[in-house]
Amino acid sequence: xxxxxxxxxxxxxxxxxxxxxxxxxxxxxxxxxxxxxxxxxxxxxxxxxxxxxxxxxxxxxxxxxxxxxxxxxxxxxxxxxxxxxxxxxxxxxxxxxxxxxxxxxxxxxxxxxxxxxxxxxxxxxxxxxxxxxxxxxxxxxxxxxxxxxxxxxxxxxxxxxxxxxxxxxxxxxxxxxxxxxxxxxxxxxxxxxxxxxxxxxxxxxxxxxxxxxxxxxxxxxxxxxxxxxxxxxxxxxxxxxxxxxxxxxxxxxxxxxxxxxxxxxxxxxxxxxxxxxxxxxxxxxxxxxxxxxxxxxxxxxxxxxxxxxxxxxxxxxxxxxxxxxxxxxxxxxxxxxxxxxxxxxxxxxxxxxxxxxxxxxxxxxxxxxxxxxxxxxxxxxxxxxxxxxxxxxxxxx
Amino acid sequence: xxxxxxxxxxxxxxxxxxxxxxxxxxxxxxxxxxxxxxxxxxxxxxxxxxxxxxxxxxxxxxxxxxxxxxxxxxxxxxxxxxxxxxxxxxxxxxxxxxxxxxxxxxxxxxxxxxxxxxxxxxxxxxxxxxxxxxxxxxxxxxxxxxxxxxxxxxxxxxxxxxxxxxxxxxxxxxxxxxxxxxxxxxxxxxxxxxxxxxxxxxxxxxxxxxxxxxxxxxxxxxxxxxxxxxxxxxxxxxxxxxxxxxxxxxxxxxxxxxxxxxxxxxxxxxxxxxxxxxxxxxxxxxxxxxxxxxxxxxxxxxxxxxxxxxxxxxxxxxxxxxxxxxxxxxxxxxxxxxxxxxxxxxxxxxxxxxxxxxxxxxxxxxxxxxxxxxxxxxxxxxxxxxxxxxxxxxxxx
Numbered sequence: 001x002x003x004x005x006x007x008x009x010x011x012x013x014x015x016x017x018x019x020x021x022x023x024x025x026x027x028x029x030x031x032x033x034x035x036x037x038x039x040x041x042x043x044x045x046x047x048x049x050x051x052x053x054x055x056x057x058x059x060x061x062x063x064x065x066x067x068x069x070x071x072x073x074x075x076x077x078x079x080x081x082x083x084x085x086x087x088x089x090x091x092x093x094x095x096x097x098x099x100x101x102x103x104x105x106x107x108x109x110x111x112x113x114x115x116x117x118x119x120x121x122x123x124x125x126x127x128x129x130x131x132x133x134x135x136x137x138x139x140x141x142x143x144x145x146x147x148x149x150x151x152x153x154x155x156x157x158x159x160x161x162x163x164x165x166x167x168x169x170x171x172x173x174x175x176x177x178x179x180x181x182x183x184x185x186x187x188x189x190x191x192x193x194x195x196x197x198x199x200x201x202x203x204x205x206x207x208x209x210x211x212x213x214x215x216x217x218x219x220x221x222x223x224x225x226x227x228x229x230x231x232x233x234x235x236x237x238x239x240x241x242x243x244x245x246x247x248x249x250x251x252x253x254x255x256x257x258x259x260x261x262x263x264x265x266x267x268x269x270x271x272x273x274x275x276x277x278x279x280x281x282x283x284x285x286x287x288x289x290x291x292x293x294x295x296x297x298x299x300x301x302x303x304x305x306x307x308x309x310x311x312x313x314x315x316x317x318x319x320x321x322x323x324x325x326x327x328x329x330x331x332x333x334x335x336x337x338x339x340x341x342x343x344x345x346x347x348x349x350x351x352x353x354x355x356x357x358x359x360x361x362x363x364x365x366x367x368x369x370x371x372x373x374x375x376x377x378x379x380x381x382x383x384x385x386x387x388x389x390x391x392x393x394x395x396x397x
Numbered sequence: 398x399x400x401x402x403x404x405x406x407x408x409x410x411x412x413x414x415x416x417x418x419x420x421x422x423x424x425x426x427x428x429x430x431x432x433x434x435x436x437x438x439x440x441x442x443x444x445x446x447x448x449x450x451x452x453x454x455x456x457x458x459x460x461x462x463x464x465x466x467x468x469x470x471x472x473x474x475x476x477x478x479x480x481x482x483x484x485x486x487x488x489x490x491x492x493x494x495x496x497x498x499x500x501x502x503x504x505x506x507x508x509x510x511x512x513x514x515x516x517x518x519x520x521x522x523x524x525x526x527x528x529x530x531x532x533x534x535x536x537x538x539x540x541x542x543x544x545x546x547x548x549x550x551x552x553x554x555x556x557x558x559x560x561x562x563x564x565x566x567x568x569x570x571x572x573x574x575x576x577x578x579x580x581x582x583x584x585x586x587x588x589x590x591x592x593x594x595x596x597x598x599x600x601x602x603x604x605x606x607x608x609x610x611x612x613x614x615x616x617x618x619x620x621x622x623x624x625x626x627x628x629x630x631x632x633x634x635x636x637x638x639x640x641x642x643x644x645x646x647x648x649x650x651x652x653x654x655x656x657x658x659x660x661x662x663x664x665x666x667x668x669x670x671x672x673x674x675x676x677x678x679x680x681x682x683x684x685x686x687x688x689x690x691x692x693x694x695x696x697x698x699x700x701x702x703x704x705x706x707x708x709x710x711x712x713x714x715x716x717x718x719x720x721x722x723x724x725x726x727x728x729x730x731x732x733x734x735x736x737x738x739x740x741x742x743x744x745x746x747x748x749x750x751x752x753x754x755x756x757x758x759x760x761x762x763x764x765x766x767x768x769x770x771x772x773x774x775x776x777x778x779x780x781x782x783x784x785x786x787x788x789x790x791x792x793x794x
Contacts, residue, residue: 001568002513002514002661002669004516006669006672009669042466043466059453060449064443064449065440065441065443068646068648068649069440070439070648103678104678105678105680116403119398119402137678140676141676250466251468253680253681253683253684272400272403272406272407275533279536280679281502281504281679282505286651286685288649288686289685
């Protein structure tokens, strides 16, 4: 019999998909350049030339038996070493190659990290607003997702609610900073308080609560700042990274789990992830892509466009009187809608060819998300439509 | 807490690994070229030049945004179309792109196929001898593996035992032809009888029993023959393929599931596999590798070496009086050991620097597997060691 759980998932049509299909259809009518599609979180700048150059160099010069051969199940040792050295240079933590597990992007990283530090029935805590894919990521492992309501003041962490939610059943906490959908960058203060809370609760329950830190937007931080590195504050951290955004290669599916050298089980967690791989059919990312990534591990695309776009949107939303926390990074902004029902708000925006996503599925009801991974020229053209939409729909502001 | 199930998997040291470590250590003593390592099933011929050329062409000429961008979760439509057309050309089945799900190799393919057509508690039937990774592949889905004892006469299917084992609890049957470890190629007659059995049992139980056909060795068939295509005999077939062996690119992790157009649920199975992906973090193979594969979908490495090697070994084992079914394909041969305890047999072979694998873990106790994906020159040099080993250990033959 066909599996009924997965079959039922097909009929749940998401609002995001509906909006995205609308945008595509509308694009066919009026030209896609005239649809201001803020629905999709896809990088809008090309990969750095160095990535393709590294791949071509490998294809031209390497022995194909070595280049395309099986990676060890824990990942290519040279690749792991390069990632470890890069992390040590940048964050001062002495990772060894034994602490690095190359994965198919952040999704693959989180799939392994979750299975390594939870058991069936354990709870995994996330903080709203959160990427809705966390729900299947967590719930298909046998663990259960629990969410902590948002700190709507500044989209850091609602610590009063977190304190309540961190019961004995919680095996791991999954954070995402810089954050999709809010654009918030957790501050050092936030990460310090979180570490203190995890230490205190771990001591109280007599077992280590793990921190899984999902950081695909780590390199997209504004105002010349840097994202504080969560693992620096709490050793029991599995850092999940993807190069999808920093190198603009989301289709290549390359990332890693980095296990802090002082993490409980740091000697066994990577070999365990190789065992987990056997069951879920992961078995390492592409060897060519692993090696090309290792050659360009410290490069990034030209990411400045996202900050330019953020400022244009932030200033316009603010000028129009919307309540909005200024993003510290990512390519998302999440203002409060001008009516309680953000789905209605987003539907009305469609009349102006503005495609926003209601943030209800991110557990931020009443807010909407705009993904500004677009050419700045298009964002500039959208501003007039945003002004007309808000003024004509919600009165002069 | 660290997951105890995966942690426990670390301490189970496999005989294969132990032998492989011995071979590596011995290689450091006497030179690896003098160790006749028949333990590992890694392709020994390079990828066809066309694969690297296709990848370089894509990297040089394609828009990086398109080339490295997200694939749709069901896979790149152009890639799927090319795979469908290739399968139709070769096997006459009118696959559409909607029936093709690109995966990270055969492991990824089987992980998705199993989850799509089974539920927790269902049984999945395999036929001994079988690839031991099937155990974690199946058991981590929530289904339970059951095995049917081998047909030791010719390593086709033991139909009397299969008839017994195909109870109402069996949701799917997983076959592997050409077969690892036996090298057997299921004949048309075998596939016809299997299809008849599945039809009869499906009718009896009032539900479709699915066939999952794992075919990574499809292109390595000897004596100018072809592997009969299992899906041609039974429509409820999910064909799981990997290009690891045909293109000699095991590290690139590229394969597919092809759902027969007349399979029950053929309209929903691929979208369901995209849903399954969300939970296990698969999310498509590398986009570059998908596209390079599509350009070379009908190419293969020069695979003739495997047949040459097989004949050398088959003739030598036969000449020495070992009972051995002549392989029809793959790069494996599985003779009967000269004593009941094949582990003892393989340990004694080590004294002659011959590394064979006892087939106990393939559920063929008393047999051993030799993987002859080696340079022919090395296989030729091994023959004298094989002769000395057998004659000196088990008497003149």
